[in-house]
Each structure stands twice: as structure tokens, then as C-alpha cells.
Amino acid sequence: MVYRTIADSPADWWRSAVIYQVYPRSFADADGDGVGDLPGITSRLDSLADLGVDAIWLSPFYRSPQHDAGYDVADFCDVDPLFGTLDDFDALCDSAHALGMRVVVDIVPNHTSSDHAWFQAALSAPPGSPERARYIFREGKGPDGALPPNDWQSVFGGPAWTRVTEPDGSPGQWYLHLFDITQPDLDWTQEQVRADLDDVLRFWLARGVDGFRVDVAHGLVKAPGLPDYTAEERAGAAIGDPATSSPYFAQDGVHEIWRRWHKVVAAHGPDRILVAEAWVQPLARMALWVRPDEMQQAFNFAFLMTGWDVDEMRDIIDDSMSAFGDVGAPSTWVLSNHDVVRHATRLSLTAPNPQGHGVGPGFPGLPEVQHGVRRARAATLLMLALPGGAYLYQGEELGLPEVIDIPDSARQDPSWFRSNGERHGRDGCRVPIPWESDSPAYGFNTTGVTWLPQPSDWAPFARDAQRGHDGSTLELYRSALRLRAEHGLGTGTFAWSDSPAGTLAFDNGPMRVVTNVSGAPLPLTALDGEVLLASAPLDQDVPADTTVWLRRAR
Structure with missing residues (x-):
């Protein structure tokens, strides 16, 4: 089957853009307090x-008590x-634009901080x-309201409901928090919530942002009546069974919200975009x-979660091209982000690793570092x-690679504690x-202060140790882009x-x-074309865990 992607116009830059996620806490720290900041990002934009x-995406930098690294917005x-x-934000945005890069910022509409x-x-x-009414408050069950309104569980572990103490000191209603206890869910059935978030979008659009990555874009709308959600139903929804859809994720009502946001964003220019973080099957x-x-755009998490397996990879690429093509959109490919195990480790794990669980000391099936990096380089060339x-x-x-040996005392992710x-x-x-x-x-x-400890053996990974060195991962990325x-x-x-068998091959234009992936070495003489780039050194063959780009013979 042949798939064609619509050619770019200036307004459609996003159809083929390569966008770089900046996690502000961990990118560059200008003031030396151990936490990255906006001036630090600006100082390093020339490297990007x-x-x-083509663009950068900034994870949250808004006012926050930082209980969930800024995804709890105050x-x-x-x-x-x-x-x-x-x-500082305006200076960053202006500098990025001057360098020819657009700026996408995170927006977190499902919940706020409890602050x-x-x-x-x-x-x-x-x-x-x-x-x-801005939030989802409900009376508890039982004669004295001491039981949660339903059996929903937090994504971070534990109950998704917390009971408040009323101003008079009595036990009161319960509020919903699908994530941390400090992240109460907004009630998107309320027009005041919708209007307020419209204004938030307009605030940042007026400051020059080119789009928004929308956190939990499959959330926001909850099923009427907030029904219980049994373990069996959760298991079915996790594998995409439409008969057991979640009562709080991927409800049809979210699409009305995104159509409204589409109009708000489009009013500021046809080249502004919305990007969905939608974990949907x-x-x-x-x-x-x-x-x-x-x-x-919507992140292709199905591609991200696919194992290093020829059949799985071919199927997910076919399904992606078909599904997104049916609605006139390109697929948006991704292999790593701030919520998943880095693909330089993840693709070589030999034990199950459910999303969000992470890996740490004692995890079975950890790969040798260079094996993981080799496989990641091959996956990246395939994706790009x-x-x-x-x-x-x-x-x-x-x-x-993923950092494994973080001391328990240094961990900060709320899922560790919950x-x-x-x-x-x-x-x-x-x-x-x-x-x-x-x-x-x-x-x-x-x-030398850092909010999370850096490994002692990272010197070879540093940018200055790789820039200009043939064969380094940095130079591989530069050449690929x-x-x-x-x-x-x-x-x-x-x-x-x-x-x-064990290999994938496709043509994209020339x-x-x-x-x-896992096949026998492929003789270079059997390949059709001139080698332009390879993820690993080639001798007479293309070995396993290697991707090669060739200019096809005419």
C-alpha cells in the first residue's frame, strides 16, 4: 500500500515538523539553584x-507548588x-522565533492545583x-457520607476521591482527582470553566505562542452519573475494548471542547496548532x-509503546498511516517523552514495564547501556x-538512557509516593x-546543584563530547534531520x-x-542504492539493530 502526505504550506508547517520537547526543570539552569529555568533555555536555543x-515544546512553567513538576497549575x-x-518567557519566545523555531507550550485543562x-x-x-461548581464535588456514600462517591482509582495510585473538611469543621463533600490529591479535576460541564480556559488560550496566543500541547486531552469529560468502574472494565479499556470504555477517559463529549478550542486558536492565525496527549486505543x-x-496533531503513543519486533512495527505503521490518513491528518511519531522510560532503555527491556511504572534498582531484564543506545539509534532513524x-x-x-540508580530519598514523582x-x-x-x-x-x-542527581558516568554523553565527532549520537541526529x-x-x-525475515524496508520518495530488527546480516551489495546514513557502523553487511538510509538507484 502507498501512503501520501499532503505537502506543506506555511500554515501547515506542523504536518512534517520535527518538534523538540524541552522539560524546563532539566534543560538548563541559569541561576544555579539546581532547577532549570527560562533564561537557561534561552541561552541554549542556538544548540537546538x-x-x-522546527519548533520547541515547553512543558509547564506556570505558577505551581510543584507537587507534580508543574502539572499542578496554580x-x-x-x-x-x-x-x-x-x-523571560517573552525573551525566550522572541529568541526562538528569531532562530526560525516555533514555540508550543503545555496547557493543563483537566485539573488545577489545589492551591x-x-x-x-x-x-x-x-x-x-x-x-x-467549577470542580467535581459530590456527597459521599453511606449513612454519614464516609465512603467515596464511586470506586474510581487515581492514575498515580490510590483512590481518586478525597473528602474535605467544611469551613465549620465538619466532614464534608468529596472532590475528584484523577491524578494527585493536589490536582482536583475541573467540571467541564460548566460554562464558566470553558470560558476561563478560552481566556487562558488567548493570553498565551497574544504573547506569540504557536500552539498548545494539551495535557490529558482524552480526559475532561466524565460519564453522566459517575458510574463505578470495575477492575474487569479497567482491564478491557486498557486494551482498547470499546465495550468497556472508561467513564472518565475518551468520552465523546471532549470533542465539543476541542472544536471550540479550534475556533479560539484559529482566530489568532491559521498556523497555530493544538496537539493532543490522548492515550486512546x-x-x-x-x-x-x-x-x-x-x-x-495527536502523539502516536501506539507507535511509542510498540516493542522491537518486526511484525508489531509493520502493523503499527500501517495502522497509523491508515487511521490518520482517513481523517486527513498525518501521523505524529514519537519514541520518548517526560512520562515514559527513555527509548534508549525501554526498547531493550526484557521484562514487562507497564506505562508509568518506571524502572529502578532490581528491575529484572535491564539492558546493557550500549545495546540499548544502539537499538534506540536504529529506531530513531526509522521514525525520522x-x-x-x-x-x-x-x-x-x-x-x-534511563537513569536507574536514583536514591529513594531523591525521588520526587508522586506515583512513587502514592x-x-x-x-x-x-x-x-x-x-x-x-x-x-x-x-x-x-x-x-x-x-553543580541538580534537583535530581545525575549519574557519575555521563561525561561521554555530554553535548561537547559529541559535537563534531563522526559516529556520535548527536551527529547522527543532526545528519538525519x-x-x-x-x-x-x-x-x-x-x-x-x-x-x-526480521527486517523492514520501505521507500519514501527518493x-x-x-x-x-532481528534478522540475519544483510549484504550491502543486495541493497538498492547509495548509503547516505546508518545508525551503526557498516562493514559488508547491515547487522541487526541497525537502520540504513539509501538514495535509491534510478
Whole structure:
């Protein structure tokens, strides 16, 4: 089957863009307090322009008590002093635009921080008040209301409901928090909530942002009556069974919200975008988020979660091209982000690793580091050769593996605490990244202080140790992004090519891409074309865990 991606126009830049995720806490720290900040990001933007990305996406930098690394927002329209000021944001945005990169920012509409003025007003107001109506407050079950309204469980572990103490000191209503106890869910049936978030979008659009990555874009709307959700139903929903859909995720009502947001964003220019973080199965259902009147992109998490297996990879690529193509959207490919085990480790794990659980000391089946990096390089070249958009997560261009040996006392992910240490969580992919091999904190700052400890053996991964060195992971990424742009791979025409067992081969315009996943070595003489780039050194063959890009013979 042949798949064609619609060619770019200036307004459709996102169809083929490579967007780099900046996790502000861990990118660069200008003031030396151990936490990354906006001036630090601005000081390093030239490195991202040099890498060759089209845009950056900033994870949250808003005012927050930081119980969930900023995804607990206390003020949507201000910068947390930890990261800087609104003037610092404006300077960052202006600098990125001057370097030819667009700026996408995170927006967190499912919930706020419990410190937000809206929630504090709700706690002070009586049941049934407009203040409480912003959130999902309910009476408890049982004769004295001492039981939660239903059996829903938090994504981070434990109950999804917490009971409040009323202003008079009596036990009161319960509020819903699908995530941490400090992240109460907003009630999106309320027009005041919808109007307020419209204003938040307009605030940042007026400051020059080019789009929004929407956190929990499959959430927001809950099933009427908030029905119980049994363990059997949760298991069915986890594998995409439409007969057991979640009462709080992927409800049809969310699409009305995204159509409204589409109009708000489009009013500021046809080139502004919305990006869905929608953990939805199957792919045909995920594609509903990117219909023409809703969002522009949705992360392809099905691709991210696919194992290093030829049949699985081929099926997910076919399904992706078909599902997104049916609604006129490109697939948006991704291999790593701030919520998952880095793919330089994940693709080589030999034991099950459910999403969000993370890996830590004692995890069975941890790979040897260089084996994981080799497989990650091959996966990246495969991904960047596919038509559509692509996202990179900071540090993957350095080949960073997941950090395993974080002391228990240093862990900060709420899932670690809410699971009583059963889940190591996401700290391992969030460690501050290395810039300079011989500097304090590897150049993250000048003081050597970091909010999460960096491994002692990261000097070879530092950017200055790789820049200009043939064969380094950084140079592989730079070359891949240059060739991707030169050959128009993001808007190319895709077609599978025959290949031996254990391998994948496809054509994208003038390029032939061959990935040897687990097959026998492929003789170079049998390949059709001139080698332009390879993820690992080639001798006479393409070995396993290697991807090669070739200019096809005419």
C-alpha cells in the first residue's frame, strides 16, 4: 500500500515538523539553584537550531507548588518564580522565533492545583455554590457520607476521591482527582470553566505562542452519573475494548471542547496548532482527535509503546498511516517523552514495564547501556524517515538512557509516593541533561546543584563530547534531520518494499530505508542504492539493530 502526505504550506508547517520537547526543570539552569529555568533555555536555543528542529515544546512553567513538576497549575497566566518571569518567557519566545523555531507550550485543562484561587474559593464556599461548581464535588456514600462517591482509582495510585473538611469543621463533600490529591479535576460541564480556559488560550496566543500541547486531552469529560468502574472494565479499556470504555477517559463529549478550542486558536492565525496527549486505543479512535475541525496533531503513543519486533512495527505503521490518513491528518511519531522510560532503555527491556511504572534498582531484564543506545539509534532513524510530524525528547539526541540508580530519598514523582515505592515512576527520564563533560553538573549550571542527581558516568554523553565527532549520537541526529529536510521525507510518499525475515524496508520518495530488527546480516551489495546514513557502523553487511538510509538507484 502507498501512503501520501499532503505537502506543506506555511500554515501547515506542523504536518512534517520535527518538534523538540524541552522539560524546563532539566534543560538548563541559569541561576544555579539546581532547577532549570527560562533564561537557561534561552541561552541554549542556538544548540537546538543547530540540531535542526522546527519548533520547541515547553512543558509547564506556570505558577505551581510543584507537587507534580508543574502539572499542578496554580495560575495559568503567570510564570512560576522558579522558572523566571513573563518577561523571560517573552525573551525566550522572541529568541526562538528569531532562530526560525516555533514555540508550543503545555496547557493543563483537566485539573488545577489545589492551591489555585478557584479551588481555595471552592473550599470556602458551601455545597451547591458556583465556586464548588467549577470542580467535581459530590456527597459521599453511606449513612454519614464516609465512603467515596464511586470506586474510581487515581492514575498515580490510590483512590481518586478525597473528602474535605467544611469551613465549620465538619466532614464534608468529596472532590475528584484523577491524578494527585493536589490536582482536583475541573467540571467541564460548566460554562464558566470553558470560558476561563478560552481566556487562558488567548493570553498565551497574544504573547506569540504557536500552539498548545494539551495535557490529558482524552480526559475532561466524565460519564453522566459517575458510574463505578470495575477492575474487569479497567482491564478491557486498557486494551482498547470499546465495550468497556472508561467513564472518565475518551468520552465523546471532549470533542465539543476541542472544536471550540479550534475556533479560539484559529482566530489568532491559521498556523497555530493544538496537539493532543490522548492515550486512546485503537488508533482509529485516537484519530478522532485530529479531525479537520479539532486538533492538528495527536502523539502516536501506539507507535511509542510498540516493542522491537518486526511484525508489531509493520502493523503499527500501517495502522497509523491508515487511521490518520482517513481523517486527513498525518501521523505524529514519537519514541520518548517526560512520562515514559527513555527509548534508549525501554526498547531493550526484557521484562514487562507497564506505562508509568518506571524502572529502578532490581528491575529484572535491564539492558546493557550500549545495546540499548544502539537499538534506540536504529529506531530513531526509522521514525525520522516516516512521513508526518515527529517529536524528540530532550537528551535523546545524546543517546541518554534511563537513569536507574536514583536514591529513594531523591525521588520526587508522586506515583512513587502514592504507590508506597512500588512504582519507580518517571524521575529516571527527567534527570538534568549534560552539556559539557568537564563542567559542574555537566554544564547544566555553574554550581553543580541538580534537583535530581545525575549519574557519575555521563561525561561521554555530554553535548561537547559529541559535537563534531563522526559516529556520535548527536551527529547522527543532526545528519538525519538535515537529510530529512533535504529529501522532503516529512511530506513524502511511503510504500513498503520487500525485505528478508526480521527486517523492514520501505521507500519514501527518493529514499529507501532498511531496518534490520532481528534478522540475519544483510549484504550491502543486495541493497538498492547509495548509503547516505546508518545508525551503526557498516562493514559488508547491515547487522541487526541497525537502520540504513539509501538514495535509491534510478
